[in-house]
Amino acid sequence: MGLRINDIAPDFTTDSTAGEIKFHDWIGDSYAILFSHPKDFTPVCTTEFSAVAQLASEFEKRNTKVMGVSVDSVEEHIKWKSDIEKVAGAPANFPIIDDTSLNVSKLYDMLPADAYMPDGRTAADSASVRTVFIIGPDKKVRLTMSYPMSVGRNFAEILRALDAIQATDGHPFATPANWVPGQDVIVALSMSTDEAKEKFGEVDVKLPYLRTVKSQG
Numbered sequence: 773m774g775l776r777i778n779d780i781a782p783d784f785t786t787d788s789t790a791g792e793i794k795f796h797d798w799i800g801d802s803y804a805i806l807f808s809h810p811k812d813f814t815p816v817c818t819t820e821f822s823a824v825a826q827l828a829s830e831f832e833k834r835n836t837k838v839m840g841v842s843v844d845s846v847e848e849h850i851k852w853k854s855d856i857e858k859v860a861g862a863p864a865n866f867p868i869i870d871d872t873s874l875n876v877s878k879l880y881d882m883l884p885a886d887a888y889m890p891d892g893r894t895a896a897d898s899a900s901v902r903t904v905f906i907i908g909p910d911k912k913v914r915l916t917m918s919y920p921m922s923v924g925r926n927f928a929e930i931l932r933a934l935d936a937i938q939a940t941d942g943h944p945f946a947t948p949a950n951w952v953p954g955q956d957v958i959v960a961l962s963m964s965t966d967e968a969k970e971k972f973g974e975v976d977v978k979l980p981y982l983r984t985v986k987s988q989g
Contacts, residue, residue: 775880776913777914778811778914778986779912779913781795781880781912783795786869786871788846789867789868790867793867798867799837799909799911802837802909803834803906803938804912805839805905805907805930806880806883806905806907807824807838807839807840808842808877809902810921811842811843811844812842812848816924821840821856821868822859822860823925824864825866826860826862827931830931834935837866838866839869840866840868841871841882843871843877844872845869845870845872849870881968898904899947902918904917904919904927906933913932924983932952933949936951939953939957939987940957944959945957945959945988953987955987956986956987957985957988958983965983971988972985972986973985978984
């Protein structure tokens with residue numbers, strides 16, 4: 773069975789472009805995004821890693837660390853980084869880990885059973901290694917997304933989802949469809965309307981079970 777929301781993200785120790793990393797220690801008190809790809813020097817993934825490099829300041833503002841997972845070696849990652857930075861026009865300072873052993877890919881259930889190929893892998897062999905995990909400071913999985921090889925990931929959506937997770941963490945409300953920071957949030961069903969008014973002020977009762985208040989951020 774794959775990882776589920778609120779599972780503890782598996783810990784691991786591995787080599788990376790930033791040296792040896794112990795995953796839970798590396799996360800520390802931050803949020804973390806772990807995102808994987810099938811192989812270095814592939815076109816879609818180069819654009820994706822470039823997008824992450826360009827968003828470095830946005831992740832930093834959100835107290836979020838980003839780590840890339842690849843089935844290639846650190847030596848290959850270091851060579852590939854120059855291509856990433858050329859496309860991004862920005863440094864790729866986030867670590868990219870060496871997962872030639874497929875240890876992390878298996879821990880996070882990123883691969884189908886028939887894709888565990890030890891040598892000569894192509895991007896197609898590890899096609900399912902295109903997954904995103906958002907992990908909280910408590911080391912619990914907060915969100916997962918998986919993409920096919922032909923579809924580049926939307927990092928604006930990943931950033932929006934991160935904002936929604938952080939906005940609702942430990943608070944009695946949720947975010948509606950397409951929510952972006954600053955928009956109204958939904959009062960949790962566990963809270964009465966009177967309780968919501970006392971805590972948040974004005975409550976817009978659209979339906980008995982759909983009540984919104986001004987964003988508390």
